[in-house]
Amino acid sequence: MSHKLDARTAFFLTMPPLLWAGNAVVGRLVNGLVPPVTLNLLRWLIAALILLPLAPWVLRRGSGLLSNWRRFxxxxxxxVGCYNALQYMALKTSTPLNVTLVASSMPLWMLALGTLFFGARVTLAQVLGALLSMAGVLVVLSRGTWAHLLELRLVAGDLYMLAATLAWAWYSWLLSRRAEPERLRADWAAFLLAQVLYGLVWSSAFTAAEWSLTDAHIQWGTPLILALLYVAVGPAVLAYRSWGLGIERAGPALAGFFSNLTPLFAAVLSAAFLGELPHLYHAVAFGLIVAGIVVSSRR
Incomplete structure (x- = not known):
């Protein structure tokens, strides 16, 4: 596996944070229209319908879908089942500011899981890169004034986001280990569809529990339909494809640093929706996050 950071790899790893930033904004907007776990199920159902015509052979006998059922x-x-469901739950019970702060710990969890369970070696450059990158996130969250950080209060939703971050770090490391037939791995639509099909089983079980244990309801309408189309096509299919390519080219540890671009993109998108111009601290944060990526990629 190559661990070189070139322009194409940087593009593959930058697209997911941009799409996921939009996912957080949309998830917050439809908060009152659909339950969070149900939103995750609907999202992946649409994604499966998009992927199925691209790789129908996955459903045939001998494709590797059943023989590799434990991995998928x-x-x-x-x-599929946990990450976004937990994120949507976090957005329902916590503030976007807190959720983004918890998610900014991704590079540290990537390094920790890689060292403990996947035989990865943590370098000084990676540690320094993590510190620089998280400093950039803190600049965004503080909006250039450290007093804003003192106003943060942790709630149950932050624990959901912590669990989501751990799930994604583990998922990313598993992606870096090839344990399925090469034909299945080589076809990106087939590889993602195999994950989605098993993920739908988990998501359906979680959604059934949500509807039986809570007062769940859906308010159908144009806003919800448009939101579902976006989260299925962008943050799901396109982002997962780009993330997988990025991990193949750069490795999970370096890819984790790019996830810290998400709060920066979220701040810019929020500013665009609110009609506010970006501030100087956005540029400072961008510089710190990019510096963290560059430093961590050095041998």
Whole structure:
């Protein structure tokens, strides 16, 4: 596996944070229209319908879908069933500011899981890169004034986001280990569809629990339909494809640093929706986050 950071790799790893930033904004906007776990299920149902015509052979006997069921069941649980469901739950019970702060710990969890369970070696450059990158996130969250950080209060939703971050870090490391037939791995639509099919089983079970334990309801309408189309096509299919390519080229540890671009993109998108111009601290944060990526990529 190559661990070189070139322009194409940087593009692959930058697209997911941009799309996920939009996912956080949309998830917050439809908060009162659909339950969070149900939103995750609907999102992946649409994604499966998009992927199925691209790789129908996955459903045939001998494709590797059944013989590798343990691996795809775990990938589906972490990447499809848990990650976004927990994120949507966090957005329902916590503030976007807190959720973004918790998610900014991604590089540290990537390094920790890689060292403990995947035999990765943590370098000084990676540690320094993590510190620089998280400093950039803190600049965004503080809006250039450290007093804003003192106003943060942790709630139950922050624990959901912590669990989501851990799930995504584990999922990313598993992606870096090839344990399925090469034909299945080489076809990106087939590889993602295999994860989604098992993930839908998990998501359906979680959604059934949500509807039986809570007062769940859906308010159908144009806003919800448009939101579902976006989160299925962008943050799901396109982002997961780009993330997988980025991990193949750069490795999970370096890819984790790019996830810290998400709060920066979220701040810019929020500013665009609110009609506010970006501030100087956005540029400072961008410089710190990019510096963290560059430093961590050095051998």
């Amino acid at each position: 069941a775990l990938l589906g649980l972490l990447g």
